[in-house]
Amino acid sequence: MTPIISPIRWTIHDLDALPENEGIRREIIAGKLFVTRAPHWKHQDIIANLTTELKIWSRSHFGRVFSSPGIISSEEDNVIPDLVWVSEKRLAEIEDEAGHFTGFPELIVEVLSAGEKNIYRDKQAKLKLYSQGRVQEYWIVDRFSRELEIYRLENGQLKLYEISKCLLQIKH
Template sequence: MNQPTTEKLRWNTADLELFPDDGKRYEIIDGELFVTRAPHWKHQRVCVRISNTLDNWSQMTGLGETVTAPGIVFGDNDNVIPDVAWASNERISQSLDEAGHLTAAPELVVEVLSFGHENEKRDRELKLKLYSSQGVREYWIVNWRQQQVEVYRRERGILRLVVTLFNGDQLNSPLLPDFNCAIASLFI
């Protein structure tokens, strides 16, 4: 007796045009649709602080640009909106499409964890895997509740956790020459 096959619905970039502009975040990872509501105030506050710190450094160095909630279209089945991204001038000039979305990985992606097991799992597993496979060079996962930052760096072709920073630590990166940020300043 043949068992009926159940085919999993796969979403693509074109499907995103069907959704309303309702303040929710619609992302597709490996053809799976994720819908999240607006994040907590403190989540957004941390995003602004990280973005401002990176943007100030970017303006001083002229090496690239920082953007909050950019659209990144890796392909038809992978379309995400990280909290913060930094891309070099070269990457921007080579991979910004007519709609203003990156079509290649920025060098740095930052996700600030949203409340809920599924949200955390998406950032720690699905997005980590996606960003790793797409060539992101550094990925910061920020936990505003625990006031810590996990830094993943590309080693041997994949993103690996290299350090977890806490309130008394300084955040710097070989990717960002002379960048330095006190972790505590992100959470005050």
């Protein structure tokens, strides 16, 4: 009889055992480990532009904007979104003593990086996780096609609401 080999299920405790590396980003989604390099400067420039716009908007909407916060929603789900907006009320509910989020904010933004694994992570794995976490709105910025996909929570699922051309300056 041939034994069944099950894939490794990673947890947040496994990440603690790995060596530190500033140039590497590690995320776990449903027990699957995703490892990526630091994003391209164009990726980071888009995040900076969105951060500025959301901070201005946030002044009248009682919330906070954070880039690259750690969200540890379970032992098998640990992500670092590019950008989030969270209301002051929700922030008080989800922030732990270490400054991580233990639940999801109202808005999460991801900027796509090149590569099939990165696109799968943001458009499928994270979309599913954020739906389960009841994120109210999820934006995916595609810097290559210069499009913004907006997903909104509807009947417990993030559903594609709109695709529009990005208004922010995205230069190649």
